[in-house]
Amino acid sequence: xxxxxxxxxxxxxxxxxxxxxxxxxxxxxxxxxxxxxxxxxxxxxxxxxxxxxxxxxxxxxxxxxxxxxxxxxxxxxxxxxxxxxxxxxxxxxxxxxxxxxxxxxxxxxxxxxxxxxxxxxxxxxxxxxxxxxxxxxxxxxxxxxxxxxxxxxxxxxxxxxxxxxxxxxxxxxxxxxxxxxxxxxxxxxxxxxxxxxxxxxxxxxxxxxxxxxxxxxxxxxxxxxxxxxxxxxxxxxxxxxxxxxxxxxxxxxxxxxxxxxxxxxxxxxxxxxxxxxxxxxxxxxxxxxxxxxxxxxxxxxxxxxxxxxxxxxxxxxxxxxxxxxx
Amino acid sequence: xxxxxxxxxxxxxxxxxxxxxxxxxxxxxxxxxxxxxxxxxxxxxxxxxxxxxxxxxxxxxxxxxxxxxxxxxxxxxxxxxxxxxxxxxxxxxxxxxxxxxxxxxxxxxxxxxxxxxxxxxxxxxxxxxxxxxxxxxxxxxxxxxxxxxxxxxxxxxxxxxxxxxxxxxxxxxxxxxxxxxxxxxxxxxxxxxxxxxxxxxxxxxxxxxxxxxxxxxxxxxxxxxxxxxxxxxxxxxxxxxxxxxxxxxxxxxxxxxxxxxxxxxxxxxxxxxxxxxxxxxxxxxxxxxxxxxxxxxxxxxxxxxxxxxxxxxxxxxxxxxxxxxxxxxxxxxxxxxxxxxxxxxxxxxxxxxxxxxxxxxxxxxxxxxxxxxxxxxxxxxxxxxxxxxxxxxxxxxxxxxxxxxxxxxxxxxxxxxxxxxxxxxxxxxxxxxxxxxxxxxxxxxxxxxxxxxxxxxxxxxxxxxxxxxxxxxxxxxxxxxxxxxxxxxxxxxxxxxxxxxxxxxxxxxxxxxx
Numbered sequence: 001x002x003x004x005x006x007x008x009x010x011x012x013x014x015x016x017x018x019x020x021x022x023x024x025x026x027x028x029x030x031x032x033x034x035x036x037x038x039x040x041x042x043x044x045x046x047x048x049x050x051x052x053x054x055x056x057x058x059x060x061x062x063x064x065x066x067x068x069x070x071x072x073x074x075x076x077x078x079x080x081x082x083x084x085x086x087x088x089x090x091x092x093x094x095x096x097x098x099x100x101x102x103x104x105x106x107x108x109x110x111x112x113x114x115x116x117x118x119x120x121x122x123x124x125x126x127x128x129x130x131x132x133x134x135x136x137x138x139x140x141x142x143x144x145x146x147x148x149x150x151x152x153x154x155x156x157x158x159x160x161x162x163x164x165x166x167x168x169x170x171x172x173x174x175x176x177x178x179x180x181x182x183x184x185x186x187x188x189x190x191x192x193x194x195x196x197x198x199x200x201x202x203x204x205x206x207x208x209x210x211x212x213x214x215x216x217x218x219x220x221x222x223x224x225x226x227x228x229x230x231x232x233x234x235x236x237x238x239x240x241x242x243x244x245x246x247x248x249x250x251x252x253x254x255x256x257x258x259x260x261x262x263x264x265x266x267x268x269x270x271x272x273x274x275x276x277x278x279x280x281x282x283x284x285x286x287x288x289x290x291x292x293x294x295x296x297x298x299x300x301x302x303x304x305x306x307x308x309x310x311x312x313x314x315x316x317x318x319x320x321x322x323x324x325x326x
Numbered sequence: 327x328x329x330x331x332x333x334x335x336x337x338x339x340x341x342x343x344x345x346x347x348x349x350x351x352x353x354x355x356x357x358x359x360x361x362x363x364x365x366x367x368x369x370x371x372x373x374x375x376x377x378x379x380x381x382x383x384x385x386x387x388x389x390x391x392x393x394x395x396x397x398x399x400x401x402x403x404x405x406x407x408x409x410x411x412x413x414x415x416x417x418x419x420x421x422x423x424x425x426x427x428x429x430x431x432x433x434x435x436x437x438x439x440x441x442x443x444x445x446x447x448x449x450x451x452x453x454x455x456x457x458x459x460x461x462x463x464x465x466x467x468x469x470x471x472x473x474x475x476x477x478x479x480x481x482x483x484x485x486x487x488x489x490x491x492x493x494x495x496x497x498x499x500x501x502x503x504x505x506x507x508x509x510x511x512x513x514x515x516x517x518x519x520x521x522x523x524x525x526x527x528x529x530x531x532x533x534x535x536x537x538x539x540x541x542x543x544x545x546x547x548x549x550x551x552x553x554x555x556x557x558x559x560x561x562x563x564x565x566x567x568x569x570x571x572x573x574x575x576x577x578x579x580x581x582x583x584x585x586x587x588x589x590x591x592x593x594x595x596x597x598x599x600x601x602x603x604x605x606x607x608x609x610x611x612x613x614x615x616x617x618x619x620x621x622x623x624x625x626x627x628x629x630x631x632x633x634x635x636x637x638x639x640x641x642x643x644x645x646x647x648x649x650x651x652x653x654x655x656x657x658x659x660x661x662x663x664x665x666x667x668x669x670x671x672x673x674x675x676x677x678x679x680x681x682x683x684x685x686x687x688x689x690x691x692x693x694x695x696x697x698x699x700x701x702x703x704x705x706x707x708x709x710x711x712x713x714x715x716x717x718x719x720x721x722x723x724x725x726x727x728x729x730x731x732x733x734x735x736x737x738x739x740x741x742x743x744x745x746x747x748x749x750x751x752x753x754x755x756x757x758x759x760x761x762x763x764x765x766x767x768x769x770x771x772x773x774x775x776x777x778x779x780x781x782x783x784x785x786x787x788x789x790x791x792x793x794x795x796x797x798x799x800x801x802x803x804x805x806x807x808x809x810x811x812x813x814x815x816x817x818x819x820x821x822x823x824x825x826x827x828x829x830x831x832x833x834x835x836x837x838x839x840x
Contacts, residue, residue, distance in 0.1 A: 176444070180444045180445055180447070181440075181443055181444060181445060182436065182438050182440065182445060185427065185431050185435060185438065185445065186435070186436070188424075188426060188427055188431075189424050189427060189431075189435055191426065192424035192425060192426040192427060193424060196422050196423065196424055197424065197435075198407075199406050199407070199422050200422070200423075200424075200435050200436065201407045201410065201436050202435065202436050259424075259426035260426055
């Protein structure tokens with residue numbers, strides 16, 4: 001039995017956590033674990049959307065900018081216009097859905113590479129957020145303090161915050177959607193071969209639109225979560241998060257060329273990045289940029305691993321199994 | 327197998343189907359009738375129109391004229407999906423399933439059983455296991471499809487098609503990549519489906535398999551219907567004549583004119599030349615001023631022989647000599663250095679570079695032969711291009727026109743010019759008249775003769791037997807990747823070639839069954 005990539009990701013995470021615990025005895029606590037989830041909540045949410053996009057054979061570079069746009073939009077709507085927070089959330093999620101649908105439609109109708117279309121989306125969303133405001137806008141609505149006060153208390157002093165719970169819910173819902181529905185099967189099919197999927201009667205166009213819609217809506221949700229996390233809206237927030245989330249997806253064992261992967265792997269990929277950051281915080285002397293270096297090394301390792309496994313699979317050739325004559 | 331004696335009702339009727347691509351008439355008023363419960367072979371050489379017929383019937387291409395009736399009702403699907411919905415399913419040689427999904431997901435993609443929006447995985451696997459068991463296929467359906475052999479994938483594709491209530495199943499070259507045991511399994515499935523009343527169309531170029539499993543045969547040639555026969559009443563030689571032959575009278579008179587030619591000395595000789603699993607070792611001597619034709623059915627080893635001669639494949643046995651001196655032909659580069667030229671069969675993909683101009687296409691091989699260190703000046707290029715445009719009468723005579731805009735016949739002439747510019751001693755032409763209209767056809771044949779008179783050695787492959795007979799001094803007949811016969815002088819005529827192919831075929835079939 002060959003080890004699936006996601007199992008290797010899990011082993012890397014467990015080994016990393018164990019090493020941290022050996023060095024810092026109070027590392028293994030519910031407090032650290034809960035903070036890991038809280039600090040990476042927005043990344044986890046956006047990476048779930050990215051998982052769908054990448055498995056379907058695409059890429060979405062716009063998500064970081066959509067998060068930035070969302071924080072500014074929400075902050076201005078609540079603070080300047082006095083819109084109730086929940087109404088602002090609904091509005092931004094609808095806007096994100098339309099934005100993602102438009103990108104998906106352009107990709108399908110004009111047969112354009114997702115890389116270019118979502119790159120344009122990235123500039124567009126970032127530009128639009130600067131247009132609204134170039135300054136950081138603090139959010140003082142009562143809902144925000146309520147949410148940041150809310151937490152499930154864990155034994156050992158950990159606080160499982162609302163945004164961590166939202167992230168876990170998104171991961172769970174994403175996993176069910178990807179692995180147990182027709183929609184999810186179609187996502188894998190698209191990543192296997194677009195042309196064949198179309199021949200098998202799957203509406204490829206509407207699938208593409210819905211996949212990018214999902215990614216943008218989750219980016220919008222991540223933006224709302226990010227605004228809870230920082231209690232502010234700022235047009236420069238979440239710069240480069242699209243790349244962090246792609247890294248998390250790939251480290252989580254999803255094939256960058258599409259067709260294979262899992263939501264659980266992506267969560268592990270996010271947590272590995274968070275773990276590195278936490279280690280640096282514990283150490284206290286290291287530069288926080290070491291997170292990027294470790295992420296880079298892991299990315300290289302996982303891409304090399306995928307290529308090696310593909311090579312092995314190709315050399316072995318198809319098995320002649322299962323041909324039985326009665 | 328006995329359905330032929332008791333003709334059932336027509337299930338699929340195609341009447342007067344025509345389809346053109348630009349000036350090329352790929353299908354001309356073709357009729358085709360498939361009965362329920364029969365296995366019907368659709369045969370023809372490359373370019374006969376088999377694939378075009380299938381794609382026009384299943385809505386992959388729109389058709390120009392003609393009607394298709396399924397069970398008496400007219401159908402006009404606009405996509406492969408619509409054809410499947412109407413009850414016509416096609417399984418191509420390249421299996422159109424998804425390697426990365428499980429077998430079960432592949433069979434039920436888009437129609438998985440669900441409860442509250444969730445796929446009932448266990449139920450789906452149970453149903454797929456039961457479905458495949460009907461085809462005597464007992465496999466773990468949760469495994470990715472890509473883990474299984476091509477034969478299993480074919481059966482899975484057939485099972486999917488049949489399960490979507492197909493009444494007509496079209497199998498396009500399904501056995502091309504299967505071994506004998508796998509072919510048996512596939513045939514068992516086909517017989518089972520026919521017994522259920524499904525009409526099976528079987529496209530293949532393995533004649534032994536046609537005689538083994540098919541009830542009736544329809545032969546296409548150059549986009550036209552040649553005829554429809556019951557297999558039992560069609561001797562093999564008659565079938566080959568339908569696939570290859572044309573009017574014999576016209577050829578015999580043409581043949582007389584070629585007698586006068588005198589072949590020169592041997593310029594290239596191949597002894598026991600071959601490659602395991604590709605072409606059996608052969609002896610071949612090519613003389614100056616002589617045209618040698620390679621005749622045989624599709625897949626008989628004609629193109630393979632040409633590629634060995636040109637060094638596009640490396641021989642693993644035998645020796646080659648040029649003008650008496652031993653040479654090694656490891657790559658097309660070596661062959662070009664020794665003065666060989668090769669016009670491949672797939673003009674569009676292997677020959678012309680559509681975006682480049684006529685001039686650039688002509689000087690390509692000459693420049694490659696000289697090496698990049700010695701570039702041809704623009705004046706030299708213009709001179710060469712104009713010389714060949716005049717010599718071969720390439721139209722329009724504009725050297726700066728992108729070659730993609732020229733007609734097929736003129737593209738072929740530009741390819742000839744490319745090699746002639748290198749002043750070759752041997753030219754290999756693979757199907758030089760494929761896809762060319764009648765006028766240009768005669769002109770290419772005239773050119774072949776002229777080149778030969780100028781002392782060039784030519785090795786020509788063609789499916790058109792009367793054409794081969796017209797220009798060849800000698801004809802080598804191939805079958806099953808072996809050179810089986812050589813005809814020379816008076817003996818070169820269409821019926822002798824047919825006899826050689828059919829005789830070899832019978833022997834091959836007996837050997838195969840033994």
